[in-house]
Amino acid sequence: MISFYLSGMLLSRSRIxxxxxxxxxxxxxxxxxxxxxxxMLPIFHSFVIYxxxxxxxxxxxxxxxxxxxxxxxxxxxxxxxxxxxxxxWTFATVIILCEVTTYSFITxxxxxxxxxx
Numbered sequence: 001m002i003s004f005y006l007s008g009m010l011l012s013r014s015r016i017x018x019x020x021x022x023x024x025x026x027x028x029x030x031x032x033x034x035x036x037x038x039x040m041l042p043i044f045h046s047f048v049i050y051x052x053x054x055x056x057x058x059x060x061x062x063x064x065x066x067x068x069x070x071x072x073x074x075x076x077x078x079x080x081x082x083x084x085x086x087x088x089w090t091f092a093t094v095i096i097l098c099e100v101t102t103y104s105f106i107t108x109x110x111x112x113x114x115x116x117x
Contacts, residue, residue, distance in 0.1 A: 001025055003094045008080030011090055016080055024075035031064040031071070 001022050008016045038044065038060065044053065073091055076082070082090060 003098055004076050004080065007090050007094050008076075008082060011086050012080050012082050014081040021076070021079040024079045025072060028068055028071035028075045031067040034064055035061045 001018075004025065005016065005018050005021050008021065035057065038057070044057070076091055077087055080087075
């Protein structure tokens, strides 16, 4: 959220509020509730990982992830009011930087936490 806010502050000419970006990005995460709610159904409590139900569940998760990414793009477009020539590049750059940063923090944490005492 902070990265989208900073990129909007740097590249947009309009006034941007952090609460607008935060709210719209949180709403964009709503599709991830569907796989969780479906997983809580009694029929999914005991199924084998390599079953056809698992494949359908993974497909649903990937569809919800794509839907969330589209909603995130639209949320950034509305909240930051970036021009359409800058928006795709800014969005892709911020997403890639956040993914790389998250991956590096997780791997550093796992290396430190898995060291023998």
